[in-house]
């Protein structure tokens with residue numbers, strides 16, 4: 001299989017992005033949303049990510065079809081957190097295990113390092129999400145703790161698994177971003 005191509009997302013990708021996310025909202029535990037957002041809402045979220053200066057990427061196949069997407073966002077709004085990003089990565093259900101998640105997350109890390117963010121946090125739902133936990137481990141994330149039973153979805157309690165990865169020089173030098 002050819003490696004997926006990674007590029008910045010475009011407005012016309014939102015239909016595919018919304019469909020991918022809708023699948024995982026309805027069928028997975030990675031997202032703590034209970035019902036899929038509309039396409040309009042997904043477009044507005046993308047615009048907000050870009051307006052915040054964060055990367056928003058898609059992976060495509062040879063024909064240009066969107067296989068998955070990933071973006072960075074503020075971890076928390078208080079300003080001392082501003083050198084830290086949270087990541088999100090979602091791959092179309094029919095395209096998993098084809099190195100798309102790896103390619104997206106590698107590219108996202110590179111983009112965040114180039115922008116001199118210093119820490120990436122993965123907030124993973126849930127402890128049973130082996131694909132996500134293994135993907136993050138494979139890309140250098142370390143376990144930073146588990147918050148047990150913090151969510152309730154699909155008639156069960158869900159954990160949050162926190163994993164972190166330094167970006168660039170990490171905490172060995174002071175930040176250079178404003």
Ligand SMILES: CC(C)(COP(=O)(O)OP(=O)(O)OC[C@H]1O[C@@H](n2cnc3c(N)ncnc32)[C@H](O)[C@@H]1OP(=O)(O)O)[C@@H](O)C(=O)NCCC(=O)NCCS
Nearest residue numbers: 030089090091096097098099100101102124131132134135
């Ligand atoms: C997690 C997710 C993004 C992985 O994407 P993917 O394209 O299937 O993953 P890749 O093919 O790039 O795999 C990269 C690595 O992740 C790990 N991995 C991926 N799927 C796995 C699985 N089902 N079981 C165990 N490890 C897995 C492996 O270490 C793999 O490396 P390998 O192929 O050398 O073994 C995808 O399963 C997904 O979208 N899941 C639903 C949403 C989600 O959980 N997103 C993460 C939010 S925190």
